[in-house]
Amino acid sequence: MITKVTCALIEQYGRVLITQRSETMPQAMLWEFPGGKIEEGETEEACLVREIQEELNLSITPLQRLTPVLQTYGDKTIELIPYLCQYNSGAIRLAEHRSYHWVQPHDMTSYNWCQADIPIVQEYLAMAAEQFLGNK
Numbered sequence: 001m002i003t004k005v006t007c008a009l010i011e012q013y014g015r016v017l018i019t020q021r022s023e024t025m026p027q028a029m030l031w032e033f034p035g036g037k038i039e040e041g042e043t044e045e046a047c048l049v050r051e052i053q054e055e056l057n058l059s060i061t062p063l064q065r066l067t068p069v070l071q072t073y074g075d076k077t078i079e080l081i082p083y084l085c086q087y088n089s090g091a092i093r094l095a096e097h098r099s100y101h102w103v104q105p106h107d108m109t110s111y112n113w114c115q116a117d118i119p120i121v122q123e124y125l126a127m128a129a130e131q132f133l134g135n136k
């Protein structure tokens with residue numbers, strides 16, 4: 001069975017919010033884009049809005065779906081579904097994570113990521129580079 005998991009690339013002032021999983025979570029201590037498992041009958045966007053409110057106390061709006069990633073961890077397979085998201089309001093209060101950083105694109109490759117996030121980071125960096133060239 002494939003578990004669908006959403007994750008949010010929340011942008012503000014040219015930085016993206018990334019979170020570090022805690023000691024007690026699967027994929028402990030690794031960095032990820034916050035999000036979580038889709039519940040029955042829930043849309044991807046509704047899942048993201050709910051998870052980001054629960055985990056971080058932030059209000060966001062999903063804007064653009066990026067390319068999903070299939071990843072097997074041991075006997076589990078997930079489909080990780082990324083969305084570019086807009087920050088609306090709220091101050092971060094960590095409910096589950098160990099820590100968070102707002103990172104610039106060029107710093108993203110220096111983190112120890114969950115395996116599934118690596119192609120998403122690559123896609124985001126390619127988009128950021130294109131936007132940079134387009135703005136020159």
Ligand SMILES: Nc1nc2c([nH]c(=O)n2[C@H]2C[C@H](O)[C@@H](COP(=O)(O)OP(=O)(O)OP(=O)(O)O)O2)c(=O)[nH]1
Pocket residue numbers: 005006007025026027031032033034035036037038071078080114115116117
């Ligand atoms: N949220 C999130 N999970 C990720 C990412 N990358 C990645 O491999 N995962 C994996 C870790 C977990 O195996 C799974 C998501 O589980 P989770 O524990 O964060 O989701 P959840 O809060 O809905 O789970 P639960 O506590 O209700 O069981 O996806 C990512 O960028 N964001």
